[in-house]
Amino acid sequence: MATFDYAEMQATAHELIEEFGQVGVVTRLTPPDPILGGEPVSTPHPATLAPMAYEARYIDGTTIKTGDMQIYISSVGLAIEPTVGDVVTANGDDYAVIAGDPNKFDGITPVVFIVQGRTR
Incomplete structure (x- = not known):
């Protein structure tokens, strides 16, 4: 039985998003240490x-x-998996991630990240 090549699907999804999409940012906000306190740390990750x-x-x-x-986010080159609590910047607006689907059909390879974003 032949196996399906999810890496090829990932590459195709990336090409389509790159051609018809835009450059944006997925920002992860890490909360302060519960014992030491401090300020939350905002880490931006460039995304297509x-x-x-x-x-x-x-x-x-x-x-x-x-x-x-x-919001369809290419998984190619993205260092994180977008999740609830992250913020996606697209079209000049910030969208809080309300829900997300990593589309890991084989349980390993994220073909494309699809998230529901809500303006903040």
Whole structure:
């Protein structure tokens, strides 16, 4: 039985996002040490991404609200896996990550990260 090449899918997704998307930033905010305190540390990670508005049929006002964006983020060269609590900068706006899907179909290779972003 032949195995599927998820690295090839990852490369294809990257090419499409690079061609039709834009350069953005995924920022991870690390909270201060619970014992020593201090300030939260903000770490920006450059990313290639494609933000898209949700179709009206998906906006239910609860899970997906008007203004939420579905953001496709290339996993190629991204040092982190975007998750809830991160902030994605796209189209000149900051979007808080509300939900995310790493699309690891084989459990290992992230083909593309798809996150739900909400303006802050």
